[in-house]
Amino acid sequence: MKAIDTADASVQTLYFEDDGATPNSRLPVLLYHLQVEPYLDAASAFEALFAAHCWTPLWRGGIFDYHHFHPNAHEALGVASGRAQVTLGGASGQTVSVKRGDVLVLPAGTGHRCVESSDDFQVVGAYPHGQENYDIQRPDSSVHRRMLARIAAVPGPEQNPVRGGLMPCWR
Template identity: 30%
Template structure:
């Protein structure tokens, strides 16, 4: 679904990732906002900006995390405050994946480059991990206000062995947009999928 600019912020890139044997993903797309964090780009300014839109910081100023994982009970947002990273989206630990140099279309997973100033929103159940980083890559992680403590699954068990995971994913409530606040781009994009 195409959306128009909201508060001077261009619509995000959208990526729908199908379920794999080890990663449920979500029918709602991953959203990537390019170069939107305010200047100066510091952990403090990024945190203040995202938190005013109803998402709250979780954890440290994170370096690259190379372990494939997903959270079935929460949506998550990353604000990239320095450096860049290649990220692999949409796969679990035991899924065979496309390598960065491969062009096979039948392999699961999506490789994206995230850079300082970018914000990525991945819906509950979406697999994510870093595969390379440079320039002192650091990001902040946020969850919507009222979210429970996140559960981490590594994608090391087939989905049919993860009792309740799919039910958990569909019960995660619609958040407001972490970049523009209120409905922003996220609500009409994800809402169109839900309806």
């Protein structure tokens, strides 16, 4: 199987403020736009790409349709098929369009939800080594302070899940 070519990948950096319920992160969300050959089994290719860069691919499926975040893990979401509108940053965040070949890299605490998607929408979810037991939390101001402490304790990933090597914008 041919690997996904990441050499010419464009990347956007998106920042989201803490809104008192969704913590978000001082680190940016990374949105990569990769070119994927039409014949390629993109889900398997994303699993191989993430695994090669010390991120464990754990599941294939959609993105929950409610606002949530992971206070104990960073997350990479590789869009294997279809398209979707995903809101990042919580209720007052930003909605982005993603399609086959895109990868969202979410720092711990970043709110996200799927607003709408095509019937064939599928992502591969991956987590840095040691962060495979991720927790799912909904925004809640009553536990916000506790979530901030958990997020602050999450170590940075060993490598960038798309390009490998260090992630200078996450230092």
